[in-house]
Amino acid sequence: MIAGLYIDGQSALHRAAAGAKILAMVALGTGVFLIPDWPVVAFVLATVLLLYPASGFGPRIMWAQIKPILWLLMIFFAVQLWLNDWQAGMLVVTRIAAIVMFASLVTLTTKTSDLLASLERAMQPLRPIGVNPEKVSLAISMVLRFIPVISTVASEIRDAQRARGLDRSIVAMVVPLIIRTLKMADDVADAIDARSFD
Amino acid sequence: MKTKDIVYVALFAALTAVLGLFPPITLPVTGVPVTAQSLGPMLAGAILGARRGGLSIVLFLVLVAVGLPLLSGGRGGFGVMIGVTGGFMFGWAISAFVIGLLIEKFWNRLNVFNAALSIAFGGIVVLYAIGNAWVAVVAEISYWQATVGAAPFLIGDAIKVAIATAACLAVRRAYPLISKAG
Numbered sequence: 001m002i003a004g005l006y007i008d009g010q011s012a013l014h015r016a017a018a019g020a021k022i023l024a025m026v027a028l029g030t031g032v033f034l035i036p037d038w039p040v041v042a043f044v045l046a047t048v049l050l051l052y053p054a055s056g057f058g059p060r061i062m063w064a065q066i067k068p069i070l071w072l073l074m075i076f077f078a079v080q081l082w083l084n085d086w087q088a089g090m091l092v093v094t095r096i097a098a099i100v101m102f103a104s105l106v107t108l109t110t111k112t113s114d115l116l117a118s119l120e121r122a123m124q125p126l127r128p129i130g131v132n133p134e135k136v137s138l139a140i141s142m143v144l145r146f147i148p149v150i151s152t153v154a155s156e157i158r159d160a161q162r163a164r165g166l167d168r169s170i171v172a173m174v175v176p177l178i179i180r181t182l183k184m185a186d187d188v189a190d191a192i193d194a195r196s197f198d
Numbered sequence: 199m200k201t202k203d204i205v206y207v208a209l210f211a212a213l214t215a216v217l218g219l220f221p222p223i224t225l226p227v228t229g230v231p232v233t234a235q236s237l238g239p240m241l242a243g244a245i246l247g248a249r250r251g252g253l254s255i256v257l258f259l260v261l262v263a264v265g266l267p268l269l270s271g272g273r274g275g276f277g278v279m280i281g282v283t284g285g286f287m288f289g290w291a292i293s294a295f296v297i298g299l300l301i302e303k304f305w306n307r308l309n310v311f312n313a314a315l316s317i318a319f320g321g322i323v324v325l326y327a328i329g330n331a332w333v334a335v336v337a338e339i340s341y342w343q344a345t346v347g348a349a350p351f352l353i354g355d356a357i358k359v360a361i362a363t364a365a366c367l368a369v370r371r372a373y374p375l376i377s378k379a380g
Contacts, residue, residue: 004265005275022276029280065277072282075347076337083339092338100281107265107275115264135199139208139257146212147268154216170361174237175368178213178245182373185209189202197201 004112011055013109018118021106029099038090045098048105055109065104066097073097116140138197142188146181153180203250206375210246210254211261214238218270223354232354233270237362239290240321243297244313244366247376252295259287285332289325296320298376301366305376314363321362322355 008014013021028048032041052062073093080089116137123133157176158167166172199207217238222231238258243251258268259279267274279287297320304312330344337344369375 003267005267006265025276025280068271068273068278069282076282076339079337079339079343088338092336096282096336100277103276103280107277110265112265119260119264135204136257139204139211140261142205142208143211143215143257143261146209147215150209150212150216151219170234171364171368174241174361174365175372178241178365178369179373181209181213182206182369182375185205186202189200189205192201192205 005107006111007057007061007108009056009109011109013051013055013105016109018110018114019122021110022118025103025106028102032095032098036091038087038094041091041094041098045094045101048098048102051102051105055105057105057108061108062101065101065108069096069100138192149184150177150181153177153184206246207250207254207257210238210242210251211258214242214255214258215261215268218268220270222270232351232357234358235270236290236321236325236355237358239294239325240297240317240358240362241365243294243320244301244317244362245369245375246298247302248295248298251298252291255291255294259291262287282333282336283329284336286325286329288332289328292328293320293325296324302376308367308370310363310367313366314359317362317366318356318359321359322352 028044032044035041035044049062052058073096076096077089077093080086080092120133120137123131123136127133154173154177157173157180160176161167161169161172164172214235215238218233218235220234222233224231239251239255242254245251246254262268262274263276263279265275269278278284297317300316300320301308301313304316326345326348330341330348333339333347334341334344339347
């Protein structure tokens with residue numbers, strides 16, 4: 001099973017309900033887009049950043065969250081500086097940073113299984129329009145099982161194509177991979193039907 | 199949805215995740231990283247069709263959102279979903295749906311040209327229309343500026359359209375899953 005991005009802890013945010021954290025994330029995301037002054041958004045960002053040590057996360061974890069988009073933020077700041085002024089640049093950068101840092105914090109403090117459980121609950125009212133939560137759960141668990149299987153099949157095909165001198169052709173990799181796993185999928189579907197799921 | 203359809207949906211969600219495991223290739227001159235992962239939505243739409251293809255990408259995105267590091271580079275969680283490139287994430291699902299719709303329409307007379315056009319329209323035109331709009335709003339730049347900024351990525355996408363077209367036609371011959379009269 002693939003490990004989620006959750007990091008264990010005992011803080012208030014760790015204990016808060018998954019649904020509440022998602023609502024807070026949506027509210028913060030909408031909120032920062034309604035605020036037109038960068039110092040206010042910077043204050044929001046500072047508050048979000050303070051939540052990291054409050055939840056037991058050090059500077060290394062904080063840095064890991066912002067690092068992937070740092071170059072984009074620098075480009076956005078430069079573009080705003082060029083088109084408008086540095087205040088506009090600060091607004092854009094602090095706004096994105098606040099949203100990303102809070103959203104990452106929700107991911108870090110919420111177990112994948114808790115999020116999936118709230119998802120399943122949230123889907124119950126959608127039953128009348130044809131959404132079946134049990135089938136969604138089945139699909140989710142199958143994805144997690146298929147990932148290692150596909151990786152294994154992919155490395156087998158790579159070896160086979162290397163023997164034919166085709167290991168540099170992506171099409172010669174992808175096509176057998178799809179066809180072999182589709183055949184496997186049919187067997188899995190038959191096995192599920194044989195056990196009267198539905 | 200029959201059990202078989204659910205398994206196919208799960209399979210292509212997993213395939214998209216596995217494509218993210220391949221290390222990105224950095225293009226010469228521009229230095230733009232090209233990941234294999236965006237092949238996933240193209241293949242899902244072109245092989246499963248609109249409904250199943252779109253749903254498989256929705257399923258993939260749900261798993262990313264709940265905190266599994268399935269995006270290329272081991273990223274995941276809400277931060278990437280609603281961050282700068284979030285439009286491209288949601289765009290993937292719509293792109294797979296649109297590709298599936300077009301492939302279904304051309305299914306009985308599918309050839310290299312209409313398959314490549316379908317995949318390029320859904321996988322590039324539709325995807326970038328959504329992704330660039332998102333970037334433009336988040337970064338407070340014009341739509342045109344966002345489009346110019348995304349242009350270097352088109353080289354990688356053209357390669358992926360070619361791969362997805364070849365794969366779609368080969369799988370159509372060997373293991374056809376769409377049976378729409380069109």
